[in-house]
Every structure is written in C-alpha cells, then in structure tokens.
Amino acid sequence: AQSVAQPEDQVNVAEGNPLTVKCTYSVSGNPYLFWYVQYPNRGLQFLLKYITGDNLVKGSYGFEAEFNKSQTSFHLKKPSALVSDSALYFCAVRFAAGNKLTFGGGTRVLVKP
Amino acid sequence: DGGITQSPKYLFRKEGQNVTLSCEQNLNHDAMYWYRQDPGQGLRLIYYSQIVNDFQKGDIAEGYSVSREKKESFPLTVTSAQKNPTAFYLCASSSTGTAGAYGYTFGSGTRLTVV
Numbered sequence: 001a002q003s004v005a006q007p008e009d010q011v012n013v014a015e016g017n018p019l020t021v022k023c024t025y026s027v028s029g030n031p032y033l034f035w036y037v038q039y040p041n042r043g044l045q046f047l048l049k050y051i052t053g054d055n056l057v058k059g060s061y062g063f064e065a066e067f068n069k070s071q072t073s074f075h076l077k078k079p080s081a082l083v084s085d086s087a088l089y090f091c092a093v094r095f096a097a098g099n100k101l102t103f104g105g106g107t108r109v110l111v112k113p
Numbered sequence: 114d115g116g117i118t119q120s121p122k123y124l125f126r127k128e129g130q131n132v133t134l135s136c137e138q139n140l141n142h143d144a145m146y147w148y149r150q151d152p153g154q155g156l157r158l159i160y161y162s163q164i165v166n167d168f169q170k171g172d173i174a175e176g177y178s179v180s181r182e183k184k185e186s187f188p189l190t191v192t193s194a195q196k197n198p199t200a201f202y203l204c205a206s207s208s209t210g211t212a213g214a215y216g217y218t219f220g221s222g223t224r225l226t227v228v
Contacts, residue, residue, distance in 0.1 A: 041201070043119075043222050044203070044205075092216070094216075100161065101217055103155060105155040
C-alpha cells in the first residue's frame with residue numbers, strides 16, 4: 001500500500017537559515033510527489049511537484065525539493081527562511097495506477113525572527 | 114478566473130441539525146474530494162467522486178453524505194449522526210487520467226462549529 005510520512009511534527013528555524021522539511025514515501029512503482037503549504041484558516045496551496053526528469057524541482061516562493069529514489073525521500077528545502085514561511089506543510093504522493101493523493105500528516109514550520 | 118469555491122466560510126450548527134457545505138469548481142475537473150482537518154492535524158478523507166453520479170467513501174465517511182449530480186458541484190452534508198462535527202472542512206478537485214501527474218486544487222475551507 002502506498003504511504004507517505006513526515007517524521008517531524010514541527011521544525012523551528014531562525015530567519016535567514018536554511019529550512020528543510022522531510023518527507024519519505026513507500027511505493028512499489030514510480031511516484032508522483034507534491035508539496036503543499038497551508039496558512040491558518042486557509043486551503044492548501046500547491047508549491048511544487050516531481051513527475052519525472054531532474055531530481056531537483058524548483059517551485060513557488062523560493063522552495064525546492066530533491067527526489068531521491070534510493071532513499072525514497074522528497075525533502076522540501078529553502079536556502080534562506082523567512083518569517084512569512086511559517087505555516088503547515090504537507091507532502092503528498094500519487095501513483096500512476098490511481099488518482100487519489102495520499103497526504104502526510106503535516107509539518108508545522110516556525111521561523112523565528 | 115478558474116477556481117474552487119467553498120461556502121460558507123464559517124458555519125454554526127446546533128446539536129441534532131443537518132448542515133450542507135457547498136463546493137463548486139469551474140476548472141472542468143472530473144474528480145472532487147472532501148477532507149476534514151482537526152486543529153493541528155492532518156487531512157482525513159471523507160468522500161470522493163471521480164465522475165458525475167458516482168462517489169466513494171473515504172476513511173471517515175460515517176455521519177456524512179454527498180451527492181454529485183453535476184460535474185461542477187460536490188456538496189457535503191454533515192448529519193446529526195456525526196457526533197463530533199466541529200472541524201475545518203476542505204474541498205479539492207483534480208483532473209483524472211492515466212498520467213497521474215495532476216495535483217489537487219483546494220478551496221479555502223469551511224469552519225464548522227457546533228453550538
């Protein structure tokens with residue numbers, strides 16, 4: 001069965017420091033991987049996705065993610081975090097055979113000034 | 114602009130009442146989904162529909178009902194059988210197909226509170 005895990009409930013980082021949000025997945029085929037961000041009382045907003053090709057994917061707001069097939073990971077990164085990046089981040093995976101996304105449990109990011 | 118609209122933004126329900134949450138999309142997406150989110154928690158799938166006039170239960174369907182009479186609309190009814198309905202409800206839509214490369218577009222959510 002497909003699954004996705006975000007091992008950290010919360011990540012704290014100082015403004016200007018690098019930010020990493022971890023995501024790992026379990027699959028028996030080739031996954032399609034997504035990252036979303038949610039601000040308080042709002043819906044989820046799409047950040048980026050990996051479908052195929054270059055393992056380093058660039059997305060919105062300066063975020064990027066690296067697909068690592070051997071480690072079955074898709075960590076979200078930002079070189080220099082902003083206070084405005086404080087939000088809830090969700091990793092999601094979809095497999096070719098189905099249409100539903102499976103979401104991780106979410107990671108709360110707190111960027112301190 | 115194309116998008117997905119949820120209404121109302123805030124909804125209050127008395128004990129024992131049924132309430133219906135609206136979700137409308139003009140993205141021409143075949144699939145639509147309803148999620149429940151509790152404070153500080155992840156998303157739990159309530160119902161989903163991949164085509165008009167068809168829908169499937171998700172992980173927490175008890176106490177909820179849906180209909181999909183039109184491609185654009187996927188309303189969710191929270192019935193009196195749902196014992197703890199206070200939560201944030203999110204609707205989403207997506208294209209379908211064998212490529213599997215499509216993500217979801219989310220609405221802005223409805224916060225339901227039992228009073």
